[in-house]
Amino acid sequence: MSKWPIGVFTSVDAGLGVHLEVAQELKVPTMHLHAPHVENRTRAAAEAFLKKAKAAGVETTVVFSGFEGETYESIQRTAETVGLVPEATRAARAAEFRGISDFATYIGCSVVALHIGFVPDSSTASYRNLIETTRSLLDHVKMNGQNLHLETGQESADHLLHFIADVGRDNLFINFDPANMILYGTGNPIEALKQVGHLVRSIHCKDAKWAAPAVRGKEWGCETPLGEGDVGMETFLRTLKEIGYTGPLTIEREIPQDPVRQKADIGKAVKLLEDLRAKIG
């Protein structure tokens, strides 16, 4: 794969991504795929999808998990519902995640990714149990010859590094999403990228504006088209170069309620990234 191929976040039937056809139409060579609903994770469904993706010339570089019952309607509700952190659903979701890892092998993808949720304070029993759960997932993922990437944003860079060190496994890495740091108010994305850069193995090209200082971390910032938010795409790409990242630049635009605008914004983002890649890469 050449350096910094463009990518796009896609969905089959779950998640907020665009369909494969959009990636094909925009001639984007790679994608992150939101795992489909369970009935579409069978080997037959996976093989049908893989055939379609190959015909479209789009390679899946990461499969993202998502679970029923998750909602991102507010930061508070995200903390209560997302990932493996909520204790009531932890075991069931961990089991489901193994199935998603298996689905990823069926489509020939060696990376699975996860919004683990708002990692609790390290002094709690919930934290210690989360470490054990994550280790058991990593064993399954390893058996499938895969790595696991954790999405950034719901923790500060410090807290995420601390958690990864406590898990202490060699197949746990980071999917860096600079806009999430802004949306959740968890830190300056460029500083965070420098801090966790040695573990970054995939990224999202997403942009956002900070919430007002008084409500930052309590209320969402605002997602924007790429290049119109507070990330600073040129600085982001220069920092990716600095940390030695050469993988896909995967565009994420989370406005599925407006598919026409979503596709138009992604089209503009492709152009922006191609221009920046020519200038910086």
Ligand code: MG
């Ligand atoms: Mg993301």
